[in-house]
Amino acid sequence: MPYTKPRPRQKEENRAGKTKFKLNQKVVDGLKAPDPSGKQKLYWDGDTPGLAVQVSGSSFDKRYVVRVKTKDLEQVNVVLGKCALLSYEKARADALKLLAEITEGKIPKKRYRIGDKRNDTPDNMTLRQALAVHLAAGKRTKAARGKAFSPQTVEQYNTVLRLYLPDWADRPIASLTKDMCRARLRELGTTKSHSIANLALKLVSTVHGSAREVVPGLVENPIDGLIWYPEDQRTRTLQAKEMPGFYRAIMNIQDEVARDWFRLILYTGLRREESSSLRWSDISFEDRTITIPADRNKGKRIFMLPMSRQVEAILKNRWAKRLQARMILDTKDTFRYDFVFGRTGAGGNKTGHITSAETYLASVEKETGLHRSPHDFRRVFATACAKAGVNFSDLKCLMNHSRKGDVTMGYIIPDDDDIRIAAQRVADKMDELCKGRPAPANSNVAAHDNSVASR
Numbered sequence: 001m002p003y004t005k006p007r008p009r010q011k012e013e014n015r016a017g018k019t020k021f022k023l024n025q026k027v028v029d030g031l032k033a034p035d036p037s038g039k040q041k042l043y044w045d046g047d048t049p050g051l052a053v054q055v056s057g058s059s060f061d062k063r064y065v066v067r068v069k070t071k072d073l074e075q076v077n078v079v080l081g082k083c084a085l086l087s088y089e090k091a092r093a094d095a096l097k098l099l100a101e102i103t104e105g106k107i108p109k110k111r112y113r114i115g116d117k118r119n120d121t122p123d124n125m126t127l128r129q130a131l132a133v134h135l136a137a138g139k140r141t142k143a144a145r146g147k148a149f150s151p152q153t154v155e156q157y158n159t160v161l162r163l164y165l166p167d168w169a170d171r172p173i174a175s176l177t178k179d180m181c182r183a184r185l186r187e188l189g190t191t192k193s194h195s196i197a198n199l200a201l202k203l204v205s206t207v208h209g210s211a212r213e214v215v216p217g218l219v220e221n222p223i224d225g226l227i228w229y230p231e232d233q234r235t236r237t238l239q240a241k242e243m244p245g246f247y248r249a250i251m252n253i254q255d256e257v258a259r260d261w262f263r264l265i266l267y268t269g270l271r272r273e274e275s276s277s278l279r280w281s282d283i284s285f286e287d288r289t290i291t292i293p294a295d296r297n298k299g300k301r302i303f304m305l306p307m308s309r310q311v312e313a314i315l316k317n318r319w320a321k322r323l324q325a326r327m328i329l330d331t332k333d334t335f336r337y338d339f340v341f342g343r344t345g346a347g348g349n350k351t352g353h354i355t356s357a358e359t360y361l362a363s364v365e366k367e368t369g370l371h372r373s374p375h376d377f378r379r380v381f382a383t384a385c386a387k388a389g390v391n392f393s394d395l396k397c398l399m400n401h402s403r404k405g406d407v408t409m410g411y412i413i414p415d416d417d418d419i420r421i422a423a424q425r426v427a428d429k430m431d432e433l434c435k436g437r438p439a440p441a442n443s444n445v446a447a448h449d450n451s452v453a454s455r
Contacts, residue, residue: 020046025088051095060137064091084136128169134210164200194229237379247434249367258360269381272374278340306420308427388429394422
């Protein structure tokens with residue numbers, strides 16, 4: 001008998017030919033609107049008769065609907081509400097209640113009810129729901145209109161709401177006034193920073209604009225006319241005299257994963273997200289390179305960074321720890337072993353890799369009195385590049401900065417060996433700054449030039 005590939009467990013077909021899904025909130029959020037087919041599509045819930053998610057083929061609209069027939073074979077079509085405003089659990093509860101009413105012979109007077117009456121009104125739509133509407137609609141710029149936001153952008157929006165506007169999240173967005181916004185801007189600007197204050201209130205302005213397209217009656221944006229804080233480019237870094245003590249404090253961190261992560265950023269200048277999410281598939285010890293795929297690179301392009309000897313030692317130490325852990329631990333939790341800085345539970349945020357830096361850097365601050373962030377390490381790295389005499393073209397390559405917009409830079413094609421030499425020169429200078437001593441004689445640039453020439 002020929003082998004037949006089993007159907008996906010997620011969906012099944014009934015006699016009417018309807019494709020049914022095991023719907024839940026995650027599945028609903030993952031449905032793309034407009035539908036790739038270009039036509040309106042219904043995704044039926046396999047657990048609730050008549051409940052479906054209706055996805056538009058031409059707009060960003062997704063809504064919960066109930067479509068059933070009565071005992072008299074009369075078709076009943078009811079829209080429960082937009083997916084951005086209604087959770088799956090709430091939609092399912094409303095659908096079951098409606099089905100019970102229809103079974104008892106109570107046919108809805110209105111065949112179509114647009115929106116959930118308690119949420120889809122100017123007086124009751126909350127800031128959290130307005131953010132959901134904004135994220136569901138996708139990007140609004142002319143060049144990328146309709147494209148979904150990246151997971152990093154979605155996480156940033158939700159983090160800003162959670163950390164800086166928690167008391168506003170479940171308030172009706174129409175209740176936010178200019179005076180409230182002005183006061184919150186001053187509060188965050190005083191207690192946090194000017195950039196955080198601007199970021200939080202600009203979120204309110206952005207989602208208010210998206211909410212106006214969905215809910216009639218929202219007219220005045222409470223952010224209009226607000227005077228923003230001036231934002232200068234940050235210059236926080238580490239002075240040469242501060243480097244040895246700061247590096248010692250990093251080496252005193254008890255968590256070896258966090259310790260090696262910070263050292264990697266110092267010696268490579270990689271961004272926080274790009275470094276923390278490194279996978280072993282990105283590492284080539286044979287070619288001595290680190291490759292950041294386009295989907296995890298801020299510049300949306302593949303970035304290849306040569307390894308210095310110092311970086312190679314850090315990564316080989318992590319590889320040895322990975323092998324040791326997998327030999328000792330008899331566990332099915334293999335997901336985190338895909339990452340260079342694998343972590344689950346606390347500090348991993350269910351991503352499989354380390355994400356939290358604040359706790360560890362707080363211990364460094366306690367020891368040194370210096371408050372620094374992982375992004376400040378990039379400034380330290382760039383400064384070390386300048387101290388090591390790296391030219392501007394190679395510096396842009398090592399920093400993974402875009403070369404677009406500079407016509408002259410477009411004519412300079414960096415040589416891979418030149419970038420490798422520059423990376424080693426910077427790593428040696430970082431050794432000198434962090435450990436308070438010059439690089440060993442056998443690791444000078446001339447010796448490295450010879451090693452490159454011999455490959």
